[in-house]
Amino acid sequence: MPTLGLLTGGGDCPGLNAVIRAAVRRAANDGYASLGFIDGWKGVLAGEFIPLDVASTNDIIAEGGTILGTSRTNPYKNPEDVEKVLTTYKDLELDALITIGGDDTLGVSDQLHKDHAVNVVGVPKTIDNDLSCTDFTFGFDTAVNIAMDAVDRIVTTARSHHRCLVVEVMGRHAGWIAAYAGMASGADITLVPEKPIDMDQVIAVLRRNRERGRDYNIVVVSEGAMFRSGDYVTSYEGEVDEFGHVRLGGVGNRVAELVEKHTGYETRGVVLGHLQRGGAPTAFDRVLATRLGYAAAELVVKGEFGKMVALQGNEIVAADLTDAVGATKTLDLDFFAVAEAFFTVD
């Protein structure tokens, strides 16, 4: 019986279980047995896995997180760990590996495919929506809806107290979540990693909007937004993961301090953090994740490896994995121009 291995790596993301469910079902149709590694590459290194079949993946489509667990383990940090991956792949007589993750997990997959001819197919996952070759990643829509809902709730406090509320959302390299959530909730201004924060502009917009009769303000800021110095603002200085990524969180509070200092408006910062990755996926993400999982297993059955399934337009396509991990998909500035039109002050 051919055997398929699956893993989920990096931050958890609504829709991971829907991918697993669809891939296992599609593979089973062609006689594949499936197994899922525990906690991403960590489980591959340790040879820890659970069997997966149609019955064990029933009823998980609506569940957030991942039934397999995840980690930010990087097998390329130590050469002997790459050997462990290859040993597990061989010992379990795997025919293919579906890896569901962001640029780190898929980068490792791409290396393993190129260096050691491991039969990998990638599935793009990240709430940040910053993976190339795909118009959207699953999890993004859920995160945006959570952020939008949070801002809607925060507005009632801001309005009641005539305060400025600065809401920090996720988005390490790209401002997709901030741009969508800011636009969807009618924020006064949205700050993203693609553009340096200009406090003069922030203050001018907030003042202008107060003069126009709105006696409270909402600022949405990506965790990865930076001042002109080009450095991250983080409350977790020095904390990095196995892929060298700095732990972010704190720029929203810094912006809030500056707003209060320069305008005198009572201001609070709110960091949404991991709330954005939690809970049930939206219908959009369940459907996208299902289509991607199905397509990934279909590539396995056809023997097409070194690919990442992707959404282009409304079609699911097979993109080249190397192309997909080669560049970050930052915010489309034409798209963002529509948001900016509302917070441009001459």
Ligand code: F6P
């Ligand atoms: O990559 C997705 C993401 O949610 C980023 O936006 C954020 O910076 C990071 O994960 C947080 O990671 P962790 O869960 O390890 O704190």
